[in-house]
Amino acid sequence: MNLLLSRIADIIKADLPQWIDDISIHNVAIDSRQEAIPFRTLFFALIDKRDGHHYIHEMYDKGIMAFVISHDIQYDAFPNASFLKVKNTLTALQSLASMYRSKFKLPVIGITGSNGKTIVKEWLYQMLHTHYKICRSPKSFNSQIGVPLSVLQLNERHTLAMFEAGISTKDEMSRLQKIIKPNIGILTNIGDAHDSGFENKQQKLNEKLKLFTACQKIITRDIYIMSLSDTSRFVQWSYNNAESCAAYKFQRTKDNNLRYCTLYFQNEQQEFILPFQDKASVENFLHCYVLMHQLEFSHDEIMEAAMHISALPMRMAMQEGNNNCTIIDDAYSNDIASLKIALDFHKHQAIHQAHILILSEVDTKEYELDQYIKHLISLLPLYPLQEIYFIGTSFERYADDFKNIDASLYYIPDIVQLRYRLLQQAFSDTCILIKGARVFQLETIVDMLIKKTHQTHLEINLNALTHNLNIYRSKLRPTTRMMVMVKALSYGSGGYEIASLLQNQQVDYLAVAYADEGIELRQQGIQLPIMVMNVDEESMAQVIAYNLEPEIYSFTQLQLFGEYVSQRNELAYPIHIKLDTGMHRLGFIQEELIQLCIYLQSYPYVKIASVFSHLAASDEANHDDFTHLQIKKFIQLSQYISQNISYQFIRHILNSAGITRHNDAQYEMVRLGIGLYGVDPSPAMQSSLEVVSQLKTYILQTKEVAQGHTIGYSRKGVVTTSMRIAIVAIGYADGLPRVLSNGKGQMLIHGQLAPIVGNICMDMTMLDITAIPEAKAGDEVLVFGHLPTVSQVAIQANTIAYEILTGISSRVKRVYIS
Secondary structure, three states: OOOOOOHHHHHHHOEEOOOOOOOOOOOEEOOOOOOOOOOOEEEOOOOOOEHHHHHHHHHHOOOOOEEEEOOOOOHHOOOOEEEEEEEOOHHHHHHHHHHHHHHOOEEEEEOOOOOOOOHHHHHHHHHOOOOOOOOEEEOOOOOOOHHHHHOOOOOOOOOOOEEEOOOOOOOOOHHHHHHOOEEEEOOOOOOOOOHHHHHHHHHHHHHHHHHHHOOOEEEEEEEHHHOOOOOOOEEEEEOOOOOOOEEEEEEEEOOOOOOOEEEEEOOOEEEEEEOEEEEEEHHHHHHHHHHHHOOOOOHHHHHHOOOOOOOOOOEEEEEEHHHHHEOOOOOHHHHHHHHHHHHHHHHHOOOOEEEEEEEEEOOOOHHHHHHHHHHHHHHHOOOOOEEEEEEOOOOHHHHHHHHHOOOOOEEEEEEEHHHHHHHHOOOOOOEEEEEEOOOHOHHHHHHHOOOOOOEEEEEEEEHHHHHHHHHHHOOOOOOOOEEEHHHHHHHEEEHHHHHHHHHHHHOOEEEEEEEEHHHHHHOOOOOOEEEEEEOOOOHHHHHHHOOOEEEEEOHHHHHHHHHHHHOOOOOOOOEEEEEEOOOOOEEOOHHHHHHHHHHHHHOEEEEEEEOOOOOOOOOHHHHHHHOOOOHHHHHHHHHHOOOOOOOOOEEEOOHHHHHOHHHHHHHEEEEEOHHHHHOOHHHHHHHHHOOEEEEHHHHHHHHEEEEOOEEEEHHHHHHHOOEEEEOOOOHHHHHHHHOOOOOOOEEOOOEEEEEEOOOOOOOOOEEEEOOOOOOOHHHHHHHEEEOOHHHHHHOOOOOHHHHHHHOOOOOOOEEOOO
């Protein structure tokens, strides 16, 4: 992008309340946490979950001198900056992207659907990047904000573009169509995601199809458009449907090997082997196949390109490394857009002071390499990197250009010498980002640096967690604050990693169960206010030392803490008063409030930060009358305290289910807990949330067991007919409830559920895989995630999702993906 600021002002129809200079704009920014190139970046102060106008100071201090705003600010505080004022900053961003897209005459592929958009886009990129110079959406940038940011990456060198478009409610897609303007479309599927935003599946389909208004060709599977009367522009394909009238008919040819396939197209027949066999990957690949065929690639060319598809997760994964290091694995692509995203993520892992980047060269033509290097020269100095390892033969030619980077630079020609170098280098207490093209096989370096532990792991999707946070935020008034529960290692998901994300997402408070949890977060760099729910006399001194805020629920506790505060000459130390409105656990009761107010008025050493209570049954409709009584009582008790002390405080009573079901009682703050992790009792709300945690293991061995034999301890698994079993690497010592033994529980292998056979052991579990002939040793097994969900596992175990999540053993490695 290269536009004069005055031209942008014309495009977005902006007023100019302060104009300094007509600079050339190369980039746009919307997030103050991301680094931006000074004097060449235009900051859009978007008003979404947060108001971007609050971060103009921060961006100005970084050297940004051009801003798009929607309401007046104190202009004289920014004497060197130009301001473009519009009615709506998001609409302005979209208008700019729409105009900018119109400058380019090239094939543009628009991809939408309920699932698979990002995978299809990335696989197409891998299959086509040697034939085209491709501009594509970074990661999953497919929203009302992400789409314009993606389109603004276009430049004159690109010969093909691919953008995804995601929607959650009706009337959103028309805006995205005007920005992307695709001439080729791919509809991946119509599933259950975001069902709550539409009246029915047909309305969702009609809304998604608006992306393809100007497309000559729309590629999709036949079953997704059966309800349409006009299918003339659709290029349809079918899978295992002999009755279909689709142009491309793919038919499985061997039942015992799902990868063998025959294509029937026009009068031709072509046998081949699919690169994948699970249902989702097969569907995603066949979209790619048909698209490439429509671009006039031959079958042999398509299958040759398919050999380069990566089956690995195409996302950043953060794992524990050796010697207290953190390893961020993003080793599958190396374009500037995804590098910037990875560097921003890397920067915010504040648990380590040292940050190292291992970066491979790009697979590109010589003249394009110069452009890539120019971007690196501008980008890398913006980040706090101590060491950079450049991998490949081309980087060293630009050594003089990299002299402005304040880091130790190492030029390593290939992966073999990198491995040798790292064996000599003992990293410790360091965050290492590994970023590069798949051809360099940097995943072997990741494997070398990560801490070797039990291979069963809990995968935590940080993007899904952010999505869920914003879903609950959308239910709140703009002024309502949010406290997020990160007790019990954030419901088993990990303490610092989750707290760091929440701090970056600028929630208002965190809450932990015990002081040592809060102390650990402070030691790792978390600065947010932290409420501690269980503070005893032994921990009070540390609570004060680490600036934690105690929950106070009794006079004994209040007086003890007051004494500790007064001995340290603290004034107005923040405390949180717990009221018992019917839960009958901890908390002051109504009869104690007179004495409580007298104490607080006469004692200057502590000050109420918040008054709160806990709903006993906010998730159960049959107890709504009791919930309403609790809320009414909370209003009365908190009002009494407010009338009898001389200052205001925050009130909060709603938990996750309360936010959904009793929204009128949000007051000044709410407490988000299990909902953040993707579990809500409301079916409508549950359909809007994304799965955060997936517990995965693998098959150790498979074997045939004859009729009449038994499996496992106490001979509980009786084989009535011959059975094929898989022994998987998870047991009750990992947190798998033993009550799931003997068919009560199931795990997912190759898209099919396999029941548990016999008693669950301490470290292993046996599964019946008779109906899954392709299962073999080393295959991945999903214990819970998308299917079965953690809630389904909890029902099978006759418990609740909280217990399943918090019961996962500490020996199970946590892997964070983004």
